[in-house]
Amino acid sequence: MNIQIHKITFYWVNAFIIRTDACTVLWDTGWLPEGETLPAFLEANGFPSDGQLRLPGGSAPLKIDYIVLSHAHYDHCSLAEDWRALCGAPGAKIIAHERGFDYLTTGRKADPFVFNHMAQADASFMAFIRDNAPNPMPACRPDILVGDDGLDMHAMGFPGRLVYTPGHTADAMTLVTDDGSVFSGDTISEMHLLGNLQEKFAPGIFGANWMNIGDDVIRESCRRILELGDRFYLGHGEPRTREELGELMFWN
Numbered sequence: 711m712n713i714q715i716h717k718i719t720f721y722w723v724n725a726f727i728i729r730t731d732a733c734t735v736l737w738d739t740g741w742l743p744e745g746e747t748l749p750a751f752l753e754a755n756g757f758p759s760d761g762q763l764r765l766p767g768g769s770a771p772l773k774i775d776y777i778v779l780s781h782a783h784y785d786h787c788s789l790a791e792d793w794r795a796l797c798g799a800p801g802a803k804i805i806a807h808e809r810g811f812d813y814l815t816t817g818r819k820a821d822p823f824v825f826n827h828m829a830q831a832d833a834s835f836m837a838f839i840r841d842n843a844p845n846p847m848p849a850c851r852p853d854i855l856v857g858d859d860g861l862d863m864h865a866m867g868f869p870g871r872l873v874y875t876p877g878h879t880a881d882a883m884t885l886v887t888d889d890g891s892v893f894s895g896d897t898i899s900e901m902h903l904l905g906n907l908q909e910k911f912a913p914g915i916f917g918a919n920w921m922n923i924g925d926d927v928i929r930e931s932c933r934r935i936l937e938l939g940d941r942f943y944l945g946h947g948e949p950r951t952r953e954e955l956g957e958l959m960f961w962n
């Protein structure tokens with residue numbers, strides 16, 4: 711099995727191009743500030759700028775078959791239609807969890823930003839988020855909706871599957887390939903690891919764990935994700951091994 715993974719970091723958030731012999735998946739889309747365009751950003755990051763999508767150093771045009779969204783937060787899905795436009799007709803199919811459908815199709819930002827009790831208790835923080843997080847975000851039109859049972863992608867030509875892992879948001883999914891590569895979105899990401907460390911060493915202090923919809927829910931999902939493979943590609947931060955993640959997640 712030949713699986714190549716190419717990470718693209720948009721300021722603080724990761725997108726991944728996952729190439730296999732049969733098809734190519736884009737996992738998350740990244741985000742750009744107002745005034746920046748996806749083609750210009752890619753060119754500045756080593757992608758050839760001849761109108762065809764090609765990987766840095768690659769000569770063959772890259773055809774993306776599926777754009778898979780880990781969850782409906784603006785930094786992970788704002789550029790879905792921009793990526794699709796780059797692919798040319800007939801374009802890539804966008805795959806999302808059904809619980810994110812309303813937000814993705816309207817660009818409305820609502821329940822995915824329901825934070826847990828730590829955030830709810832801090833009115834000034836909630837006001838900061840309300841005033842500073844982009845709203846609305848660019849809408850997109852998902853072609854394939856995934857339910858809580860996940861999605862086996864082998865019949866679509868991709869050697870992997872989507873697993874429903876709620877906790878960061880109610881629509882959060884994890885992608886796992888047959889070779890043990892796990893793409894965890896924000897269910898496990900660098901921000902959350904920092905929050906967990908803070909909880910471990912300075913419990914009760916307001917920290918990054920405000921970004922989850924429920925502590926028990928996300929812990930259950932994190933435990934499940936750690937069993938899915940052995941290399942972990944996070945929504946934010948560098949890839950990690952299971953051993954590294956296990957040390958950082960104190961409850962394991």
Ligand SMILES: [Zn+2]
Binds near residue numbers: 723783786945
């Ligand atoms: Zn994120």
